[in-house]
Amino acid sequence: MKPLTLQALAVTLIATVIAAKSPYQSVLQHSRIRGRQHGPNVCAMQRIQGTDKKYFTNCKQWYHRKICGKPTVVTYECCPGYEKVIGEKGCPAALPLVNIYNTLGVVGATTTKMYSERASLQKEIEGPGSFTFFSPSNEAWAALPTEILDALVSNVNIELLNVLHYHMVNKRLTSEDLKHGSSFPSMYQDFDVHIQHYSNGIVTVNCARLVKTDQHATNGIVHVVDRVITAITNNVNSFLDTDEELESLQTAIAAAGLTGMLESEGSYTIFAPTNEAFKKIPQEMLDRILGDPVALKDLLNYHILKNLHCSESIVSGTPLETLQGTVLEVGCDGQEITLNGKTIVTEKDKLGTNGVVHYINELLIPDSVKTLKELAEGAPQVSTATKLFLDAGLGPQLTGSNAMTLLAPLNDAFKGSLTMTPELRKVMRNHILKNKFSSKSLYHGQELETLGGNKLRVFVFRNNLCIENACIAAHDKNGRYATMFIVDKVLAPPMGTIMDVLKADSRFSTLVDNIQKAGLTELLNKKGTYTVFAPTNDAFRTMPPADLNKLTRDPKELIKLLKYHIGDEFLISGAVTSHTRVKPLSGDKLELGMRNSTMYVNRVPVVDGDMMATNGVVHAVGSIIKPLPPKTVSDQAVGSSTRRTSAVRAGPQVMKNDELFQKVVSSRSSKTMSPVQ
Secondary structure (H helix, E strand, C coil): CCCCCHHHHHHHHHHHHHHHCCHHHHHHHHHHHHHHHHCCCEEEEEEECCCCCEEECCHHHHHHCEECCEEEEEEEEECCCEECCCCCCCCCEECCCCCHHHHHHHCCCHHHHHHHHHCCCHHHHHCCCCEEEEEECHHHHHHCCHHHHHHHHCCHHHHHHHHHHHCEECCCCCCCCCCCCCEEEECCCCCEEEEEECCCCCEEECCEEEEEEEEEECCEEEEEECCCCCCCCCCHHHHHHCCHHHHHHHHHHHHHCCHHHHHCCCCEEEEEECHHHHHCCCHHHHHHHHCCHHHHHHHHHCCEECCCCCHHHCCCCEEEEECCCCEEEEEEECCEEEECCECCEEEEEEEECCEEEEEECCCCCCHHHCCHHHHHHCCHHHHHHHHHHHHCCCHHHHHCCCCEEEEEECHHHCCCCCCCCHHHHHHHHCCEEECCCCHHHCCCCCEEEECCCCEEEEEECCCCEEECCEEECCCCEECCCCEEEEECCCCCCCCCCHHHHHHCCHHHHHHHHHHHHHCCCCCCCCCCCEEEEEECHHHHHCCCHHHHHHHHHCHHHHHHHHHHCEECCCCCHHHCCCCEEECECCCCCEEEEEECCEEEECCEEEEEEEEEECCEEEEEECCCCCCCCCCCCCCCCCCCCCCCCCCCCCHHHCCCCHHHHHHHHHCCCCCCCCCCC
16 A cells, blocks of 8 residues: 555645534634635625524525525624734734633623623633633623513622623633533533534524634633523423423323433423413314323324424424434524424423423324324325215224225326215225235235225335335325325226226227237236237227238238237336336337326327236227337437327326226226236
């Protein structure tokens, strides 16, 4: 191995130093880079329009020009520790190194400086020592309620002095020393101050954001914070117990056995539902959850994050993991915290020794405590299916405690009249599977039994996971006892072999005659996994007369043409990507693709797809399929004006056309599904 050159060694050392920087220092460095065109030691700042809130800018904020969803104005200011010099560009001069008392004036914390003098703290912070002073800004003092500020300044020798001492630590702490989750004894009765140093560069002390950091002094260091902090002495459970507005939550926590956890050491964020929040959900649902220890614990754990997040740490939406195991989308809209997009936080940053509490006026209901009916009602994209399940008399199954899986088609999968009939009722029963499944545990070839007694097959494709003709279009919704899969089509269980499917549809009468003439009936009745691109009667009628006569007189040509329309593998529309190839039983490959939600085979559009059979699938085409010219790579139709009579859709938008849906509904109830091959 060759030794590193001096240049390579220098690059390695620089990279190591940069990698070791704290999140705050990394953001500060980014701000310095953005500001360097304005001179030395200039930092780019982003101020939220209409406010005085400013942030050192990171990459995401810089390019989006937004913080908490609000537009920002970029300003250029001296980086911490530097100042301007008249006649020179940028901020070339380091701030004078003076004691902490004078440094308070240098950094603009004049109110803290004044109160330090009044409380007889001046001599201490001018004298020997090595202190860290988390100094409230002038705006922070002004934001204190009048009665609190009056109480402090009327008793400067005790109350005000105690407050100032709580903002001090008896040693020097730079931003690099302020590690996430650390705490340091203050100079007020050794009560700890609690530090959070977030990955986005925000640093807080007792949830107050550091707005100016690392202002060095001869006897310590000053960090300016955006609020006056108070001593924290109780854990979050003690805090919750003392507020009458949280009585319902207190009762629920005790019933779920979570009291001990909230009293122990930790670093939690609790979104605490008020009594009002509990009253907003239906009483029947609330009683069910409160009477179910498993559901109740899940409900409460969904309101608790694994880590402590002060409101000031949230500058954009981010998914945060809860104790329940799923995530909450925690974001902000201006000054407001949002949860899953809703501004329901009413009070923020109630800090305890082991976490922080934010009050909310709406209960957060995770899927894991819901019945199937509640899962379905919470998904507006399947509202049509939800109504049909209830109209079909399946309410008891959707509200019961039996393990099952609901296959809920998207609204646009339903076409035509939706009046409840015995046939439609049977269709809906076949959308409920016995047993609770996870899509991650399904495997290719698996059989699933429905309440209607049918067996459904699972197909795993590269781009989709499908049950018969319907592909799963969204993540699982896992309820208390059951699971819901949102699917893109109304399920069409196979009602026979490929020949049975073709014979049952009058559009294929000519094709059926030709299959029988060619002696291929047995092939399409036997076990297999075929994909048949079935020409309709219109396709044969539009053939040139000479070609049609040739077919009728030459059995070999007829067999060759028919086999070219049969792929030797199983492909529903949900399996087709932009360039999918299928080997036919005769001839060269067939090239499949999707364009504007329509499937094409050798540039011929599929006019009706996904007619399921026990030994394959049938797709109707309106033209005879011919081999593509040599070297043709396109798998889409040449003309964009090709008229399609129906669409075979892939992915979350897959829909059945009117005719096929009505065919599923009106299929004779006397027929039973053939055994899955």
